[in-house]
Amino acid sequence: MKAVLCKAFGPARNLVLEDIPAPEPKKNEILLDVHAAGVNFPDTLIIEGKYQFKPPFPFSPGGEASGVVAAVGEKVSHLKVGDRVMALTGWGSFAEQIAVAVYNVLPIPQAMDFTTAAAFSMTYGTSMHALRQRANLQPGETLLVLGASGGVGLAAVEIGKAMGARVIAAASSADKLEVARNAGADELINYSESSLKDELKRLTNGNGVDVIYDPVGGDLFDQAIRAIAWNGRLLVVGFASGRIPELPANLALLKGASVVGVFWGSFAQRQPQDNAANFQQLFKWYSEGKLKPLVSKVYPLEQAGEAIDSLGQRKAVGKVVIGIR
Secondary structure (H helix, E strand, O other): OEEEEEOOOOOHHHOEEEEOOOOOOOOOEEEEEEEEEEEOHHHHHHOOOOOOOOOOOOEOOOOEEEEEEEEEOOOOOOOOOOOEEEEEOOOOOOEOEEEEEHHHEEEOOOOOOHHHHHOOHHHHHHHHHHHHHHOOOOOOOEEEEEOOOEHHHHHHHHHHHHOOOEEEEEEOOHHHHHHHHHOOOOEEEEOOOOOHHHHHHHHOOOOOEEEEEEOOOHHHHHHHHHHEEEEEEEEEOOOOOOOOOOOOHHHHHHHOOEEEEOOHHHHHHHOHHHHHHHHHHHHHHHHOOOOOOOEEEEEEHHHHHHHHHHHHOOOOOEEEEEEOO
16 A cells, blocks of 8 residues: 655655555454545644654654545444544554554544545544533633634634634634634634734723633743633643743733643543544534535645645645545
8 A cells, every 4th residue: 555654753855655565453443445634733743753752663644534444353343344434543644544443433424525524533623622621611701713724723713603602713814814704703813913912902801811722832822821811711732833832820820710731632532432422513513514624725645745844834724635545
């Protein structure tokens, strides 16, 4: 089978496409014929050795995939050959086949195509866990989404609206903000043209925002925490800016605020029943038309490096996907 391989830590241009042996599923795994694979920000880190997991060489990037079950391990009973599924893989999805632990596999809704399914699990799973379990977002609360035109950002905008929040979307350009508006954002902030903190104070009459969804970190974290409401919750989702911020602890004290970590991959493994319940709700919202995943570009497998670069350079809007079959 063909697979995109990382043989040494470095930039995406060093990835190579090669033929390698197909994997053999273990007792609690399925073998997936990959039709599409989602590209996510961790892919930019894992190939450079900057992610919390460092797979042994050679490895294929790609943390999520969709496709058809080609074989099942002997302990797998609820899935069968031919089932259409999406899978959280960690790495390895930029390949024609992958073996996946069954607890990381979910059936795809009948109305969902493979490209959409490959763009769905990580972004919507992360944002749902963040807003439901970690923030306990309530109807009528104000939600700020930083990096609102990216994959997890757009998912947070849509989920926040579905949960009844007033959503403020923040991004670095008018074009990106228009994407967030189309996803349902109520208010928009261009943080390349104005002070994020000042705009948040203005839009909330000085009260601040109840929940901050932050996949960016850096300077935006520093500004946002200074515009958080009493009993507010700041969700630490990621650091796309490249800088992990440091928090003056008195800011949390003065607002009675919480700074809450979000690690969906670990949550999905530790609390699989809660994760499954999250996806039942997500699939319901999808069927009702409340969630409309935006895939801005589909790359062929041989251009996986270009796809990763588009995220690393923060050029991508919504999700980019690798089409494999």
